[in-house]
Amino acid sequence: MILMELKKFFWMFKTDILSLWRHKSRLVSILTFPIIMIVLFGYGMGGSIEHIPTAIVSMDDGSLTNTTVEAINNISLYDVKNITNDVELGKQLVDKGDVKATIILPKNYGDLTDTQTKNVILYLDSSDQIASQALVPTTEQLFTGINTKISIEKLSALSSPIANSGASIVDTIKLDINKVYGNVKYIDFLVPAILAMTLMFSCMMGMGRSIAGERETGELARLFMTPTNVSTVIGGKIFSKLTIEVVRALILLTTAILLFGVVIKGSIILAIGMLILGALCFVGFGIMISASTSTQEDYTQMVMPFSLPMMFVSGVFYPVETMPWIFQKIAYICPLTYLNDAMRSIMIKGSGIGDIWIDIAVLLGFTILFFILGVVKFNRDV
Amino acid sequence: MKYAIETKNLTKSYGDFLAVDKLDMKIKNKSIFGFLGPNGAGKTTSIKMLTCLIKPTSGTAKVSGYDIEKEPNQVRNKIGMVPQLVSLYKDLTARENISLCADYYGIDKNIKEERINELMELVDIKYAEDKLVKQMSGGQKQKVSVVASLVHSPDILFLDEPTIGLDPTTKTVLWDLIQELNDEGHTIILCSHDMYEVDKLCENIGIMNKGHLVAFNTPQILKDDLMKEKENNMKNQAQDNGNMNNNLTIELSVMVDNWLNDETIKEIENLSFTYNLRSSSDDEGRLTVDVDKFSHKDGINEVIVIILKGGGIISSISTTDPSLEDVFVSLTSNGMKK
Numbered sequence: 001m002i003l004m005e006l007k008k009f010f011w012m013f014k015t016d017i018l019s020l021w022r023h024k025s026r027l028v029s030i031l032t033f034p035i036i037m038i039v040l041f042g043y044g045m046g047g048s049i050e051h052i053p054t055a056i057v058s059m060d061d062g063s064l065t066n067t068t069v070e071a072i073n074n075i076s077l078y079d080v081k082n083i084t085n086d087v088e089l090g091k092q093l094v095d096k097g098d099v100k101a102t103i104i105l106p107k108n109y110g111d112l113t114d115t116q117t118k119n120v121i122l123y124l125d126s127s128d129q130i131a132s133q134a135l136v137p138t139t140e141q142l143f144t145g146i147n148t149k150i151s152i153e154k155l156s157a158l159s160s161p162i163a164n165s166g167a168s169i170v171d172t173i174k175l176d177i178n179k180v181y182g183n184v185k186y187i188d189f190l191v192p193a194i195l196a197m198t199l200m201f202s203c204m205m206g207m208g209r210s211i212a213g214e215r216e217t218g219e220l221a222r223l224f225m226t227p228t229n230v231s232t233v234i235g236g237k238i239f240s241k242l243t244i245e246v247v248r249a250l251i252l253l254t255t256a257i258l259l260f261g262v263v264i265k266g267s268i269i270l271a272i273g274m275l276i277l278g279a280l281c282f283v284g285f286g287i288m289i290s291a292s293t294s295t296q297e298d299y300t301q302m303v304m305p306f307s308l309p310m311m312f313v314s315g316v317f318y319p320v321e322t323m324p325w326i327f328q329k330i331a332y333i334c335p336l337t338y339l340n341d342a343m344r345s346i347m348i349k350g351s352g353i354g355d356i357w358i359d360i361a362v363l364l365g366f367t368i369l370f371f372i373l374g375v376v377k378f379n380r381d382v
Numbered sequence: 383m384k385y386a387i388e389t390k391n392l393t394k395s396y397g398d399f400l401a402v403d404k405l406d407m408k409i410k411n412k413s414i415f416g417f418l419g420p421n422g423a424g425k426t427t428s429i430k431m432l433t434c435l436i437k438p439t440s441g442t443a444k445v446s447g448y449d450i451e452k453e454p455n456q457v458r459n460k461i462g463m464v465p466q467l468v469s470l471y472k473d474l475t476a477r478e479n480i481s482l483c484a485d486y487y488g489i490d491k492n493i494k495e496e497r498i499n500e501l502m503e504l505v506d507i508k509y510a511e512d513k514l515v516k517q518m519s520g521g522q523k524q525k526v527s528v529v530a531s532l533v534h535s536p537d538i539l540f541l542d543e544p545t546i547g548l549d550p551t552t553k554t555v556l557w558d559l560i561q562e563l564n565d566e567g568h569t570i571i572l573c574s575h576d577m578y579e580v581d582k583l584c585e586n587i588g589i590m591n592k593g594h595l596v597a598f599n600t601p602q603i604l605k606d607d608l609m610k611e612k613e614n615n616m617k618n619q620a621q622d623n624g625n626m627n628n629n630l631t632i633e634l635s636v637m638v639d640n641w642l643n644d645e646t647i648k649e650i651e652n653l654s655f656t657y658n659l660r661s662s663s664d665d666e667g668r669l670t671v672d673v674d675k676f677s678h679k680d681g682i683n684e685v686i687v688i689i690l691k692g693g694g695i696i697s698s699i700s701t702t703d704p705s706l707e708d709v710f711v712s713l714t715s716n717g718m719k720k
Contacts, residue, residue, distance in 0.1 A: 004488050011482050019473035022514065218469025222530065225433055225463050226486040227455035380435045 005232050012236020013243070016210070020244070030202075030244065034252035037198050042187055042260050049134045053099040055082040057090035062110020068146060072103065077138050094123050100131045103139065188263075191256045192343030193316040199249055199275060200282045200310065200336050203241065204303050207286025210237050212299035215290070224380040231375055238283050245279045246272070265350030274346065274360075278339040281363050284370030285335070291377035310334045315341070335366045383447050386411045386538050386569035387432060391441035394427050401427040403593035404441065409586070411537075414560065414570040416584030416601075418577075420714050424593040425573055429540060432571075433463055446537045459487070462531035466542040468523040472516035476507060476526045479515060480533055487534035501529045505559055521552035528559065538569045545579060557583060577706040587706075591714045604709045611712075634682055634701050635670045638694040642669065646692030650685060 020027050056072060058065050072078050081099050084090055090102040104121040122139050126132050211234075214220040223233050250272075256262040264271055286303070293299045313327045314320070314336035320328055331337045342359035345351035353360070387409040394402045402424040409415045419425040430436045432445055434454040443450045446460035470479045477498065484494050502508040507525040515523060524544060531539060541560065545553040560583055564570050574580050580587060581601050589597040589604075597604055642659075650657055650671065658670040669689075673681035682701065689696060 004485075007485050011485055015471055015474060015482065018478070019471060022473045218465055218467035219471055220469075221435070221465055221467075222463075222469045222483065223486055224435060225458060225461070226483070227458040227488070228486050 005229070008228055008232050009236045009239065012233060013240040016237070016240035016244075030248065031251060033202070034198055034248045035255050038191070038194060038252050038255045039259065041190055041194050042256065049130065050076045051079040052077060052101070052131050052135060053081045054078040054135075055084065055090050055093045055099045055102040056080060057084055057087050057102060057104040058109070059085050059087075059105065059107045060110040064146075064150075065105060065110040068105065068109075071142065071146075075138065075142070077134060091123050094125050097125070100125045100128055101135050101139075187256075187260045188348055189344070190317070191253075191260070191262045192347045193340045194256075195249055195252055195275065196278055196336060196339040196343050197311055197316050198252060199245060199278050199339075201307060202248060203245055203279050203282035204286050204307050205300075206241055206245070207237075207283055207290060208296055208299040208303060210241060211287065211290040212293050213296040215293075216295045230378050230380065234287060234375065234378070238280070238287075241283055242276065242279050245283075246276060249275045249279075262347070264347045266346035266352065270353065271343065271346045274339065274342050274356075277360065277363050277367065278335075281335050281339070281367040281370065284367050284374060287374035288370045288377070291374050291379070310336045313337075335363055338362045338366075383411055385409060385444075386413070387443065387445050387571070389428075389432075389441065389443040392428070392431060392438050392443050393440045394424075394431060394436065395439045400593050402431070402438075405590075405593075405595055407588060407595055407598065409569065409571065409588075412564070412567055412569055413585045414564050414572060414583050416580035416587035417571055417573045417590070418575075418580060418587055418710060419590035423590040423714070425590050426542075428590070429463075429542065429571075429573065433461055433540060434458055459534060460537045461540060462534065462536035462538070463540040464524070464527050464531045464542065464544055466546065468515075468520075468527055470515045470523065470526060470530065473514060475512050475514055476502075476518070476522075476529075477511040479526060480530045483530040484533045489534060497533060497535075498529070501532055504562075505529055506555075521548050521555070524548065524552075524556065525559075528556075532563070532568075536568065538571060539563060540571045540573070542573045543575065544572070545574075545576065553579070577710060581706045589710060589713050596713050597709070601706055601709075605704050605706060608704045608709045608712055634673050634685060634699070635668060636685070636689060636699050637666075637668055637697045638689060639666060639697050642667075642689065642692055642694045646688055646694065649688045649692070 020030070054072070056069055058069060069080075069083065073080050082090075082093060087104055090104055093099045094102050102123040104123060106119050106121075108116060109118050109120070120143055122135070124132055124135060211220070220233070224230070253262075253264075253271075257264075285306070289302050290299055293302060309330070313323065313331045314334045315323075315331065316336075320331045320337060323331070338359040342356040342363075345356050345359075349355075385408045387407065389405050389407045392402060392405040392407075393400070405424075405428060417425055417429070427436070431438050432443060432450060434450055434457050437451065445457045448456040448460065450457055470476075471482070474482070480498050480502075481494070484498065489497065499508065502511060505525045505528055507522060507529065510518065510522055510526075513522075515526065518526070528544075544560070545556050548556065557579065560570055560572070570583075572580065572584060584601060586599065587597070587601055587604065588595055599607075647657070647659070657672075660668045660670075671685050673685065686696065686699075
């Protein structure tokens, strides 16, 4: 009896895998999708913003001016297009849109003996919000660094004279900037969530094809005409879906490691375990929805309002804590939030089961709920 | 067991809508039963209840002796269904599809392969056993579908529009197959809109309309009933009109090469037959005569004699009986008026 059910279970798996294997285009798309996702997000969003066209207005040529200009040139955020001594020209360049910002050094900038405050102006094209957001902190950081260095040197100059002050200023400045723009950090933050998000989308969408689609085209009807439990059929579907999704998640993870040097600080086994739990949860959601939909179109329409908002509120791109309070509340009822949190904890912080047990418990709860609702609501009707 | 299917007050409602209303039906064992009805009449809903895909709202039904609600798995073991939609896995081969079904029915693996081979040879699809379903023609797919539905030797086979969209030759092959399966002892429930098919194959038919069974009998009796009904209607109409000229039901069309003279026409009128004369040229035309088969057994002969006497030359002759299609339209459009 059990052997027979196992055979049916295995058939479902075999059917799905064989269908995939004989549908080469679908197979290729399924396997390359995670690679495309990670490359897209890794290079498109995970990388830092660089080479923003910038102009510099410098009205003297003291050693401090020169080293400052050199420092700006050395920071990859800026792409210095023009160095002029004409303030008006510098502003015009921004107004015309040739550059995103002009850094205007005052006349007394190079004069270290001058005790007056030196007003550096960042003339900024604030209509480009993304560029501005990157330029302001970097420029602030740069001049704070220079300011600090000058103060220290002024103090030390009282005791001993310094031969070449410029070079050491630049060194200090560079160090600061690297800390702020650690490229690796955002991709590290992103990869665990991209994994979870990709998993969510493909599980939800895949379940639609698998159940609602087969309901529509009638294959499931034939199986439901046989003396077979609904749960055996669904179980087989889940098993094959799970296998495919875990393989895809591993492809994504491997790509992330190879291309972006992402490291998993915690246990890989735990990470994979979490992915399987996540996949089960989203597959369960898919079954719950497909239990009462009769076409694939219906299914897609019903899943979209859940999956898309979930992607935005559950902290894939920004931490949940930085979102408006209403989104934070919504985030708490999204399974993806917990999967994101668990994956990040394992991969970035190296957490063990003890640290993420809440995430595991909540995901498990959602999974059980979805499955119960799905199987209860599921009808054989076609 | 006398009846393959017995329903008692079988009812299915969706909210306020009664899809099937107190269906009482007994289908003889080992017969071919035609299940007809316009779209939305409740046919599909009835079949779904009988095949245990949905549960009835009230009433009971026994399929192959088992109660559809209490013993659904026994019922499932006794029935096979060839759905309208070719519901096979397109990326599997014919054999894989059938083998999958066999395992879902829990067929002993020792007899499985033999049984599959036997059936494939019976429907003549063995030559394509390793072909993927998506590469098959409509007829081949339908044959695989039939094999997959027969793999567990069901007592009752449901066929839903089995020949829809198939070419005439393949249709004939499938009809022969249906007959053959019936000869082997399978009860066949055939749902179809193809009246010719139903008339040809079925011993009994049931016509559903608006959730009710409006007719249940042999095709011939239903056709005769319609003819009598038509005759009565005409008689009543004639009485209303004050003459008896219209009590006619059989239609006879005669092509006459030489045009008939007025006298001949008068003679036909005297026999109280109605006629319709259409001429396409001076010496060619078509005469359609409605003859009452019941009161004028020799009506056809009389008309022919009159025409020949009058000098007409008959180039072709055809008679039209009421068809099953007429029965269908008459019963279901009446229902629609109600």
